[in-house]
Amino acid sequence: MYDNISNGEWRVVTVMFAGENRKTAVWKVNPVSPDPTVIARAGQILQEGGLIAFPTETVYGLGANSFDANAVSSIYTAKGRPSRNPLIVHFVGEEMRKRLSPVWPPLAEKLAKAFWPGPLTLVLPKSPDVPDVVTGNGPTVAIREPVHPVARALILAATCPIAAPSANRSNELSPTLAGHVLRGLDGRIDVLLDGGPCAAGIESTVLDLSGERPRILRPGPLSREMLETIIGPVEISGGHLGEAHLPSPGMLLKHYSPRTPTVMVRSPEELGFDEGHLAVVTFGPIGNVPATVVVLPGDPAGYAAEIYARLHELDDGRFDRIVIVEPPDTPAWAAVRDRLKRATHRAD
Ligand code: AMP
Ligand code: MG
Numbered sequence: 001m002y003d004n005i006s007n008g009e010w011r012v013v014t015v016m017f018a019g020e021n022r023k024t025a026v027w028k029v030n031p032v033s034p035d036p037t038v039i040a041r042a043g044q045i046l047q048e049g050g051l052i053a054f055p056t057e058t059v060y061g062l063g064a065n066s067f068d069a070n071a072v073s074s075i076y077t078a079k080g081r082p083s084r085n086p087l088i089v090h091f092v093g094e095e096m097r098k099r100l101s102p103v104w105p106p107l108a109e110k111l112a113k114a115f116w117p118g119p120l121t122l123v124l125p126k127s128p129d130v131p132d133v134v135t136g137n138g139p140t141v142a143i144r145e146p147v148h149p150v151a152r153a154l155i156l157a158a159t160c161p162i163a164a165p166s167a168n169r170s171n172e173l174s175p176t177l178a179g180h181v182l183r184g185l186d187g188r189i190d191v192l193l194d195g196g197p198c199a200a201g202i203e204s205t206v207l208d209l210s211g212e213r214p215r216i217l218r219p220g221p222l223s224r225e226m227l228e229t230i231i232g233p234v235e236i237s238g239g240h241l242g243e244a245h246l247p248s249p250g251m252l253l254k255h256y257s258p259r260t261p262t263v264m265v266r267s268p269e270e271l272g273f274d275e276g277h278l279a280v281v282t283f284g285p286i287g288n289v290p291a292t293v294v295v296l297p298g299d300p301a302g303y304a305a306e307i308y309a310r311l312h313e314l315d316d317g318r319f320d321r322i323v324i325v326e327p328p329d330t331p332a333w334a335a336v337r338d339r340l341k342r343a344t345h346r347a348d
Contacts, residue, residue, distance in 0.1 A: 023187070023190070024182070024185070024186050024187055024188070024189055024190065024191065024192055025190065025191045025192070026178065026182070026191075026192045026194055027042070027191060027192070027193055027194065028194045028195075029150055029193050029194065029195045030195070031055060031148070031149065031150055031195040031196050032149055033149065034149060034150050034153050034193070034195065036153070036157075038193075039150075039153045039154055039157045039193075040157050042054075042154055042157065042158075042191055042193060043154060043156075043157025043158040043159070044157075045190055045191060046063065046064065046065050046071075046154070046157075046158040046160070046162065047065060047158055047159070047160070049064070049065065049068055049070060049071040049074075050064075050071070050190040050191070051063065051064055051071070051074055051075060051078060051188075051189040051190050051191075052064075052154065052189070052190060052191045052192075052193065053167040053175075053178075053181045053185065053189055053191070053192040053193065054150055054151055054154050054164075054167075054192075054193045054195070055148055055150050055151065055178075055193065055194075055195035055196065055198055056090070056146045056148045056150075056151045056164075056198060057118070057119055057146060057147050057148045057151075057198060057199050057200050058119045058146075058198060058200045058201075058202065058203050058204050058220070058221065059166045059167070059174040059175055059176055059198050059200075059201070059202070059203055059308070060166065060167040060168075060174075060175040060176070060177075060178070060180070060181050060198065061090065061151070061162075061164030061165065061166065061167055062075055062078065062079065062164055062165060062166070062167035062181075062185065062189060063075075063090070063154070063162040063163065063164035064162065064163055064164070065158060065160050065162065065163075066087075066089045066100075066130065066131075066134055066160060066161045066162060066163035067129060067130070067131065067160055067161075068131075069131035069132075069133050069134075072087065072131060072133045072134050072163050073133050075087065075163065075164075075165065076133075078185060078188040078189055079165065079168070079169055079170045079185075080169055080170045081165065081170040082170070083133070083136065084136040084137065085136055085165075085170075086134065086135045086136035086138060086141075086142060087134050087135075087142070087163040087164065087165050088121050088142045088143070088144055088163070088164060088165065088204070088206075089130070089134060089141060089142065089143050089144070089161045089162070089163050089164075090143075090144055090145070090146050090151060090155060090161060090162045090163075090164055091143060091144075091145055091155060091161040091162075092117075092145060092152050092155045092156055093145075096155075096160075096161050097143065097145070099127060099129055099161065100124075100126070100127055100129075100130055100141055100143050100161055101124040101125055101126060101127055101141055101143065102125065102127050103124055103125050104124075105124075105209055107209055107214060107231045108122055108124065108209055110230050110231055111207070111227065111230055111231060112145070114230045115222055115226075115230075116144075116145040117145040117146055117147035117152070118145075118146075118147050118222070119144075119146075119147075119200050119204040119205060119220055119221040119222060120144065120204060120205050120207065120220075120222050120227075121142045121143065121144040121204045121205065121206045121207065121218075121220075122142070122143055122144070122207055122209050123140045123141070123142045123206065123207065123208040123209060123210050123217065124140060124141060124143065124209055124210055125139060125140055125141075125210055126138075126139060126140055126141035127141070134163050139210075140208070140210045142206060143161075144204055148195070148198075150193055150195040154193070166203060167181045167184075167185060167189075167192075168180070168181070168184045168185070169184040169185065171256075171257055172184055172256075172257060172258075172259070173256055173257065173258055173308050173311055173312055173315070173343070174202070174203060174256055174308050175308070175312075176197055176198045176201050176305075176308045176309050177196075177197055177198075177309060177312075178192055178194035178195075178196075179312075180308070180309070180312050183312065197305075197309070199305065200220075200221040200301075200304060200305065201304045201305035201306060201307065201308055201309070202220060202221060202304045202307070202308070202335055202336070202339055203218065203220055203339075204218075204220045204221065204222075205218065205219060205220030205221060205222040205223075205227070205335070206218040206220065207227065207234070208237075213233070213234075213235055214227070214231060214233075214234045214235065215234065215235040215236070215237050216234055216235070216236045216237060217237050218338070219236070219334045219335040219338045220335050221301070221304065221335065223331060223332065223334065223335070224236060224331060224334065225331055256308075256339050256342045256343050257342065257343050257344075257345075258311050258312075258314065258315040258322055258343060259315055260279075260314065260315050260319055260320075260321065260322050261320070261321050261322070262311075262321070262322040262323075262324065262343055262344050263321060263322075263323055263324070263344050264323075264324045264325075264326050264340060264341070264344045265323055265324070265325055265326065266325075266326050267325065267326075268280070268282060268286040268287070268289070268325055271289065271291070271323060276319075276320030276321065277318070277319050277320045277321075278290075278291040278292070278319060278320065278321050278322075278323055279291060279292045279293075279294065279314045279317060279319040279321070279322045279323070280292070280293045280294065280322075280323045280324075280325065281294045281296065281307075281310060281311070281314070281322065281323070281324045281325065282294070282295055282296070282324075282325040283295065283296045283297065283298045283303055283325065283327060284298055286325070291323075292314075292317070292319070294310050294314065296310065300327070300332045300333050300335070300336050303327065303336055304335065304336050304339075307336065307339070307340075311343065324340055324343070324344060326340070327340070
């Protein structure tokens with residue numbers, strides 16, 4: 001159906017999903033100045049109720065028209081996501097923002113001036129126009145203005161805000177490259193816009209402004225300290241970070257996980273190498289060890305930009321275990337440590 005754009009760079013895959021033939025078309029786009037013809041077609045598909053995966057500055061998103069309850073429901077189906085785990089709505093400009101929430105507190109204005117467009121999501125009371133399926137039936141909506149040119153162009157072409165969680169199967173690793181999206185969602189979505197790697201590499205910081213005091217629900221690229229320089233004290237939610245509307249808190253503690261068993265160790269000395277074919281992920285030099293060693297950058301932003309891509313690669317590498325050396329317990333590493341804890345969480 002959507003295979004009549006001839007830029008020569010996309011391919012079409014046909015698989016069976018929900019009893020029908022569906023195709024995922026992959027359209028390559030320039031991440032800085034995407035082809036308006038391709039973006040216009042993608043925007044039209046969103047208008048028609050379709051699903052489009054697209055790059056943002058955090059990770060790839062899986063988008064639907066946020067005002068189309070059926071289209072948003074199909075995001076949950078494609079991802080296998082619990083229906084009470086709410087989505088982030090991506091918008092461009094004040095006019096769209098006002099359609100999502102009837103309120104705009106002074107703290108939100110300050111934060112928007114400092115960090116939007118960018119990797120900050122604000123939770124505010126929702127407008128009645130936002131379907132309940134977007135917010136997991138909750139009274140609040142999570143909104144964000146992305147800076148990535150492809151995300152912005154797509155939203156403008158669709159002429160509506162786009163509800164978009166990360167473009168991965170529920171509980172699996174978030175995608176930072178187009179290939180990661182196909183790994184989980186090939187055949188389950190209409191189009192994938194391939195705009196290359198995502199710069200931040202981890203999901204946005206989620207800040208709840210709907211309560212008495214601002215509270216971080218999910219740490220992310222913008223740290224607590226960075227937010228506090230703009231608005232003063234910010235609380236951090238413990239335990240079930242950001243899963244406010246889930247029936248059972250902590251249900252999604254295991255999240256963002258490789259399929260390969262993955263564990264965390266305090267230091268390289270704790271590694272045991274008698275347990276099969278191991279991959280070790282670290283951030284500084286370690287001695288000669290009988291394992292495949294991946295050394296990531298020693299700064300949190302550099303580490304975050306690469307971690308999901310390396311874990312995707314290792315997950316395809318037939319290892320018995322992936323062992324991650326724990327980064328320092330300092331505020332600068334909070335977001336990375338949050339993701340690693342979830343990746344290595346064991347339900348038992
Ligand atoms: P994802 O984009 O896949 O990382 O998922 C979106 C995340 O945004 C959810 O897991 C929640 O952490 C957060 N979120 C979205 N909407 C809300 C909301 N109304 N209240 C609290 N957290 C939210
Ligand atoms: Mg996600």
